[in-house]
Amino acid sequence: MKPAPFAYQKVRSLDEAVALLGGHADARLLAGGQSLIATLNMRLSAPSLLIDINGIGGLDRIDAKDGTVSIGALTRHAQAERSEAIARHVPLVARAMPYIAHPAIRNRGTLGGSVAFADPAAELPACLLALGGDIEAHGPNGARRIPADAFFKDLYETALAPDEILTGLRVPAATAETRTGFAELTRRHGDYAIVGLAATARAKGKGLADVRLAFFGVGNTPLRARKAEAALEAGDVEAAVAALDLAPHDDIQATGAVKAHLAGVLLRRVAAQLMEARP
Amino acid sequence: MSDTSLGITLTVNGERVSERVDARKTLVDFLREDLVLTGSHVGCEHGVCGTCTVRVDGEIVRGCLMLAVQCDGATVETIEGLSDAGGVADLQAAFVERNALQCGFCTPGMIVAAEDLLKRGGVPTRAAIREHLSGNYCRCTGYQAIVDAIEAVAQARAKGR
Numbered sequence: 001m002k003p004a005p006f007a008y009q010k011v012r013s014l015d016e017a018v019a020l021l022g023g024h025a026d027a028r029l030l031a032g033g034q035s036l037i038a039t040l041n042m043r044l045s046a047p048s049l050l051i052d053i054n055g056i057g058g059l060d061r062i063d064a065k066d067g068t069v070s071i072g073a074l075t076r077h078a079q080a081e082r083s084e085a086i087a088r089h090v091p092l093v094a095r096a097m098p099y100i101a102h103p104a105i106r107n108r109g110t111l112g113g114s115v116a117f118a119d120p121a122a123e124l125p126a127c128l129l130a131l132g133g134d135i136e137a138h139g140p141n142g143a144r145r146i147p148a149d150a151f152f153k154d155l156y157e158t159a160l161a162p163d164e165i166l167t168g169l170r171v172p173a174a175t176a177e178t179r180t181g182f183a184e185l186t187r188r189h190g191d192y193a194i195v196g197l198a199a200t201a202r203a204k205g206k207g208l209a210d211v212r213l214a215f216f217g218v219g220n221t222p223l224r225a226r227k228a229e230a231a232l233e234a235g236d237v238e239a240a241v242a243a244l245d246l247a248p249h250d251d252i253q254a255t256g257a258v259k260a261h262l263a264g265v266l267l268r269r270v271a272a273q274l275m276e277a278r279p
Numbered sequence: 280m281s282d283t284s285l286g287i288t289l290t291v292n293g294e295r296v297s298e299r300v301d302a303r304k305t306l307v308d309f310l311r312e313d314l315v316l317t318g319s320h321v322g323c324e325h326g327v328c329g330t331c332t333v334r335v336d337g338e339i340v341r342g343c344l345m346l347a348v349q350c351d352g353a354t355v356e357t358i359e360g361l362s363d364a365g366g367v368a369d370l371q372a373a374f375v376e377r378n379a380l381q382c383g384f385c386t387p388g389m390i391v392a393a394e395d396l397l398k399r400g401g402v403p404t405r406a407a408i409r410e411h412l413s414g415n416y417c418r419c420t421g422y423q424a425i426v427d428a429i430e431a432v433a434q435a436r437a438k439g440r
Contacts, residue, residue, distance in 0.1 A: 001324060008302035008348050009281035020281075030349075037344045038325035041305070049281055050302065052349065078338070102414025104392065105326060107338040108345065189413040 003040035010052040014138045014165060017051050022140060022163040024049045029165060031074060031113035034105050053165070059112070064089045064173055070136075071169045073112025078103070080111060089173040092131060092180040092200055096123045099182070102190045115151075116166040118158050118221065121192040123184070125152060126222035129214035130180075130198040133171035139164035152221035177203045181270035184217075185262055187253065193217040194253045197266040201274045207235045208274055213267070218248040218259055228267060237271045287351040291316070292360030300347045307331040307342030309350075310357055318358035318387045322416070329415030332388035333357050339395045358387035367394050369435065373428035381419030388415050393429045402433040 008030075011017045021027055027049040030036060039045045053059070059074040062085045069089045071080070080086045081097040093111075100106060100114075100123050114124040115135065128135070129152065134145040137160055146159045153159060160166060174180070184196030196216045201208040211229040216222045223246060231240035241264040248259035288297045291314060298313055305324075310316045310333065322328035324343050331342035334356040361367045367390050373379070380386045389412065396403055396411040403411070408426050417425060 002305075002308070003303040005283050005301065005303050007281040007283050008285060008346070010348075030346075033346070033349075034326060034341070034344050037305070037346065040303070041324045041343065050346075054349070098410075102329070103395065103411055104329065104332055104339040104341050104414055105344070108340050189410065 001041055001043055003037075004043055004046040006040075006047055007049045008052060009049065010055045012055050012057075014056060014167065017053055017056070017165055018138065018140055018163055020049065020051050021165070025162070027051055029053055029116075031116075032076065032109040033113075034101070034109040035113070035117050035119065059167060062086060067173050069171050069173050071111055071171070073110060073116075073165075073167050073169070075111045077101075077106035077109045077111065077114075081106060090131070090171055091174055091178070092127050092182060092198060093124070093171075095180060095182040096127050096198060099123055099184055099186075099193075099196075100190070105190075111169060112166045115169060116158060116160060118152055118156050119192065120155060120220055120222065121196070121217040123182075123193070123196060123198070123216065126196060126198040126214040126216035127182075128169060128171070129222045129224065130200045130212045131171040132200070132212055133169055135159075135166055136168040136170060137161075137164045138167045143167070145170070149224070155220040175202075179203055179208065179274045179276070181273035183266045183269045183273070185266065195248070195259050195262040195266060197263070197270050198222075199270045199274060201232070208232055211274070213270070215246060215263055215266075217253075218246045218263060225263075225267075232271060232274070237268060240271065241267050285348050285351075287348055289350045289352060290354045292356055292363065298347075302346065302348050304347045305343050306333065306335070306340075306345040306347050306350055306355070309347035310342065310355070313347075316357050316359050318362075320384055320387060322384070327414075327416070328385070328388075329392065329412075330385050330388040332391045332415065334361075334391065334395075339392060358391055361391065361394060370394060370397070370428070370432050373432045374425070377424045377428045377431070379420060379424040379428040380417075385415060385417045385419075389417065389425060393425075393432075397429065397433055397436065400437075402430070402437050405430060408433075 028047040030052045059072040061072045087094045179201045181199040184193040201211040211232045213225045227243035228240040248256045320330040322330040326344045
């Protein structure tokens with residue numbers, strides 16, 4: 001199908017974009033467009049105005065400073081995939097990147113767009129939740145930061161106000177003690193996950209501390225599995241699997257019961273990754 | 280200000296093009312309908328099948344997941360441009376030789392995606408070839424012959440043809 005008609009405006013500044021968003025209740029921001037344009041083509045959404053933010057300068061930078069990595073919202077997946085700073089300081093994202101769609105889509109799709117769109121089966125929202133970073137947003141009253149734990153509200157719903165723009169992600173830079181894990185199950189390489197798991201932890205002696213497990217594809221948002229986190233910190237992988245309290249619904253890919261089982265399978269794999277020494 | 284149709288100027292296969300287009304028109308529809316470059320195909324129209332794969336500013340993209348208006352100022356290359364420049368002649372010959380196509384609908388996208396991998400140089404593993412083509416559907420061949428053709432070209436190019 002073809003998109004319904006809409007107006008298009010390419011903006012050069014955040015304030016210009018925010019003003020347009022405020023004046024058009026059904027406007028949509030166009031970043032990478034790899035989800036948005038598909039929904040336009042299928043007429044699942046029909047905004048009156050597309051605000052193209054790709055002309056706003058400075059939103060595609062990756063900076064590591066003082067233990068924090070700032071990732072601009074317009075950073076493309078392919079750019080993050082090639083980035084030495086991401087590989088060194090945010091190894092979880094480097095690990096997840098090859099699972100995201102396909103090369104032609106990674107050339108366009110943006111990290112900010114993926115987090116703002118908040119698809120419940122997407123990799124990056126879960127990575128952000130596992131990293132425990134902040135989302136930076138810009139609105140009519142200026143900039144603010146939203147912790148990842150408070151960002152994902154419901155199905156495709158985030159803490160962003162209708163006239164706010166996600167401008168960047170801030171995540172803690174990995175240290176020598178940082179451990180990460182990532183796994184997902186799909187029917188076909190590059191598809192959205194049936195179930196996936198992104199995880200971070202801190203090595204502490206022979207065990208793990210500060211474990212953060214973020215499952216995706218099992219609910220309306222990426223979900224922390226806090227009881228399982230505590231069990232992993234106590235060093236018991238099987239207890240962590242038993243403590244999983246996810247209640248995934250049936251969907252087109254699998255029944256809830258199958259997804260719940262697969263979540264346990266992934267947890268064992270990711271727990272093994274977390275226990276590996278960092279190369 | 281914002282409008283439902285806009286003037287754009289871009290370079291397509293080395294030629295400068297200025298057209299007025301509807302904002303809602305995708306890049307691949309613009310190429311096919313306005314410029315009559317029908318080598319890029321329209322399959323699923325939502326980014327899954329890969330048959331609309333073209334190059335924008337040197338990088339492969341889905342022609343159905345970009346709007347023509349986004350390409351104002353860009354350099355676009357299609358299968359026609361790549362074919363005319365001759366750089367993919369060996370890939371095309373290898374596809375024919377190994378029956379790496381049957382109906383041919385996916386072939387333009389396959390060639391553009393394969394060239395994107397091969398232009399990096401070296402001989403990619405079969406797994407790397409499959410990974411790079413994972414976003415391109417073929418419903419005829421079962422992919423084996425496509426991977427064979429691309430691998431053979433990579434080896435031939437590595438030997439200096």
